Amino acid sequence: MGEVQDARDVKKTVVAPAVKSFEHYDFPRAKICCSLTWLVAKAYGTESIPADLKDPFYTDQYEQEHLKPPLASLLLSADLYCRAGSMVLSSDADHPLLGHDAVVQALAQRGLYVTDQERLVTERDLRKRPLQMSAHMAMIDTLMMAYTVEMVSVEKVMACICQYSYRDPEVETPYDTEDAVNTWINKVNDPRSPTKWYMKLVPARYRKEQSSTQMVPWIPPVDNLLKDSTDGSALGALLHFYCPQLLPLDDVCLKENMTLADRLYNLQLIQDFCKDNLNGCCHFSLEDMLYASSTIK
Incomplete structure (x- = not known):
């Protein structure tokens, strides 16, 4: 039995995929890639993403990476934001979101404001050519926050925890969504x-x-x-x-x-x-x- 366990441990420690080193990891690109991939998935559904949108970037003949033109066009036209916003914000089908400003206003109605370096993002920012990427990242971040608040609210997480574990409301009530997720994970994994x-x-x-x-x-x-x-x-x-x-x-x-x-x-x-x-x-x-x-x- 010990030999079987040892073999399993060897498998876990030896088989590992190749990854970029920390020095070669492009942090800004990673942020853009993750954000756009999430937005496209929410806009179309994971199973229905158009082939040319599955990867946000393409590489030209000089090995330079660029945002795919179809994706850039959809960001400028607000199509992706309206699609994703309608799903995330559960907007009324009879009153669909149309345009950047409609999505920004829908988020504001939930107390979530699209800001880029403490300045409110406007439709003009989101329609600028070339893309003002920081404004688009701010828009996607705010949509992500709306989705997170809806899916992983403090109330939902604590209700889940209470199904299995006693808690002291005065001691263990999380102060925000991230703290709620931490509490949830720790309650699940605590052998005590x-x-x-x-x-x-x-x-x-x-x-x-x-x-x-x-x-x-x-x-x-x-x-x-x-x-x-x-x-x-x-x-x-x-x-x-x-x-x-x-x-x-x-x-x-x-x-x-x-x-x-x-x-x-x-x-x-x-x-x-x-x-x-x-x-x-x-x-x-x-x-x-x-x-x-x-x-x-």
């Missing part, structure tokens, strides 16, 4: 959680009451959603909790001291899981998740 939670997360052979030489798996707590997710341990354990048959805990590399290969293994595992089971919802590259720059937050 109540029995019903713990028994579902931790296989029998890992439980402390079992007379076994196996240790309780190391699942680090999440304090900073970006930085503490770069090894994939907490996210992998979270996915296992909800889908134990699709992602056994044994498949997640859980170590207190993770090598680069271990981290890449977990991150690729998460990517593949999202592609196969969550409608391709992960729009990050391995480098994006590994380096977790605040620019892509």
